[in-house]
Amino acid sequence: MITVALYARVSSKSQAQNNTIESQIAELKHRIAADKHELLNEYEFKDDGLSGWSLEREGLDALRDKVGEDQIDKIYIHSPDRLSRKSAHQMILLDEFEKAGVEVIFLNHKTENNPESKLLLGMQGLVAEYECTKIMERSRRGKLHRAKKGCVSVIGIAPFGYNRIKHVDREKTKFEINEEEAKIVKQMFMWVGQERISIREVVRRLRDKSIRTRTGKKVWCPIIIWKLLRNPAYKGQAAFGKLKRVERRERNKQKVSICRTDEDSWIYIPVPKIVDEGLFNKVQKQLDENRKRARIQREGGKKKYLLQGLVVCQNCGYAYSGAQCGVEGKKFSYYRCSSTIRITDGREKCTNKLVRTDMLETAIWEKVKNLLKNPEIIKNEYHRRIAENKNDESSDKKFARRENQIKQGIEKLMEDYYSQENVGDKGYISKEEFKQTMKRMRERLRGIEEEKKKVADQKAIEKGMNLIINSIKSLYSSVKSNLEQLDWQTKRGIIKALVERIQIGYDQVEVAFRIEEPAQDGEIFNLQHCTGRHDNKSIYPLELIKRKFFSTCCII
Incomplete structure (x- = not known):
């Protein structure tokens, strides 16, 4: 029995929504039936709303996997440009299928195994690629021309607060105010412009008022609100050309990314305004002020946290971050689980405890100093683990x-x-x-x-141990004379070099050290020395130090 498969693809989301791919599948099934073959459902491969310029497509990958497993004899495709828009990609795929002994049948092109047929197929692919490029360029120039004329049809999706009223004549397409959504927009602008609250506070208020997004989500994303408050359409000037595609240079990522353009290059199109220009400008100033304040706080203008980025919650896995509580003149700094401050739609939050920064940082620094002064404990720990794991x-x-x-x-x-x-x-x-x-x-x-x-x-490990110990001794000798008076930056560097992570549990704190040295074969020798599980000095039971740790702080 000959096993046959079909592959169909459409590019745009509108085509996917209108289900135009079904017409391709219907034609392919008709041809398969005419050739007296039977098509199984598991061999229908399709990519709905994916560009033919990329080979990274779920349906295409599944088809290639089946071909590689010798499970398919024939593939039916509507036309070569459905397989790929790039002629080079077409040649790669067809060559791959040919080597696997799979016959490819196009409905609009008869394929034969001779040079003339391959030449014609290659020319057809080049023409399709050229045609697609020309269409994209004409579309870009057409949109640019209509935008300069003030035609709002070039903006595909109406912002929150507007309805897009389509018309056969593109120049008559318009935005109308959605009164229900417009009230929410005005409220957000008033909160930020008049009450000067942060975007996270806007998210909380919207959640508390049970105001959902256009798609029905209970909790608004902060970046969505930021974009909404920055959108000049609400003051009556919808902007075209705010985003552009740029090629990525990094590997293993998408080939293009989307980024914002300079405001000087935007083209403004008149639309009905929801807020007045004065309030809009006031909100922009407040957003800039919030951003500067947040940057100052991140850069340590208020408080620097020695263990930032190293502390994690043993309960939920989220990072611990620094925070301050109390009134002016009597503030206390803590490390708290970042999961406890998430804005959720009623889901249970983490209940792990806060830890005073001064107490935790002092305890960790003492452990790091102990490792610097006594690096032999690394070898002792290694031999202890070897003895535990030894069997007959x-x-x-x-x-x-x-x-x-x-x-x-x-x-x-x-x-x-x-x-x-x-x-x-x-x-x-x-x-x-x-x-x-x-x-x-x-x-x-x-x-x-x-x-x-x-x-x-074993000898290489022993040698690696000696290298590690000598390295730590060398580090200790360079800071020994000034160990108790080291500045914050030097302490931070030493801790980051030696500590892998610090786990905060309900009743104890565990410290895992990270020790890395190049081994004899040139690879990285990595021994994670975690004395926290076996050395009582590395485990700080909260019950034993509650008087020191928590006498002046709240346990949640």
């Missing part, structure tokens, strides 16, 4: 035993499979089962090899 069977014998078991299993599998071929008995194992089982066994063998590589030579 050596690592070499354990790996050899596991390898023999797998190899015997492979031999038995091959014997069953080839016995089936010789005697024609289908009761042994199918071809598909043979492939899958063989693949799993080979993966297990590769896993054992990787484990053996990770088991370092």
Whole structure:
């Protein structure tokens, strides 16, 4: 039986919403039926609303995976530009399918295995690519021309507070004020412009008033409110050209990104205004002021936190961040779980406790000083762990035993499979089962090899230990004379170099040290020395230090 598949694609979201891809699928199914083939549902591959300029498409990837697994004999596609808009990508895909022995059938192009047919297909791909580029350029220039004429149709989505009234004549498309949404917009502008509140406070008030977003979400995203308050459409001047596409240089990311353009290049289009210009300008000044205040706070204008970025909550996994509580003249600084200040729609928040910054920072700094003064505890900790994990069977014998078991299993599998071929008995194992089982066994063998590589030579580890200890001793000798008077920046650098993380639990604080040195083979030798689980000096039970820690702070 010949296994057939179909692939269909449309580019724009409007095409996806209008379900135009179904017309492609209907034509493809008609052709498959005419060729007297049967199409299974699992071999219908489609990409709805994805550009043909990229190969990163879910449906296309699934199709290529099936081709690579030798599960497909024929692929039906409406036209080459549905496969890809780039001729180079078309050649890559068709060559991949050809090498896998898969026949590709286009409804509007007869493919034959000869140079003339391939040349014609390549030319058709180039023409399609050229046509698409020309369409994009004409569309861009057309939108620019209509925007300069004051036509609002170039703005595809109306901002919150407006309805977009379409018309056959594009120049008659307009924005009308949605009175219900406009009241919410005015309220937000009044809160920020008159009461001078932050965007997070706007989010809280909207949640408390049960005001939902246009899509029905209970909690508004702060960046959405920021964009709304910055949008000049609300003062009667909708802006066109606020965003542009730029190519990315980084690998393993999208090829293009969206960024804002300079306001000088924006084209303004008159629309009905919701707020007056004076209030709009007042809100812009307040947003700038809020931003400056936040930047000053981030840069340490009010308080610097020695352990910032290293403390995490053992309960929920969120980071601990610095905060201040109290009245002017009597303020206390704490580390608190950032999950406790999230704005949620009623979901339960983390209940972990606050920790005084001075107490926690002093305790951690004492542990770091102890490590600097006594680096031998690293070697002691390593030998203790080795002793705990030692058993009667050596690592070499354990790996050899596991390898023999797998190899015997492979031999038995091959014997069953080839016995089936010789005697024609289908009761042994199918071809598909043979492939899958063989693949799993080979993966297990590769896993054992990787484990053996990770088991370092004892001498290399001992040498690495000595390098680590000497490095710490060298660091200690450079700061020994001034250890008790080090400035904040130097302390911060030492802690970041030695501490991996600090976990705050309900009843204890655990410190995990990060020790890294280059090993003999040039790779990074990484030993995480976490004395917090076994050394009482690294575990600070909250019950024992509650009088010191929490006598002047609130436990939530």
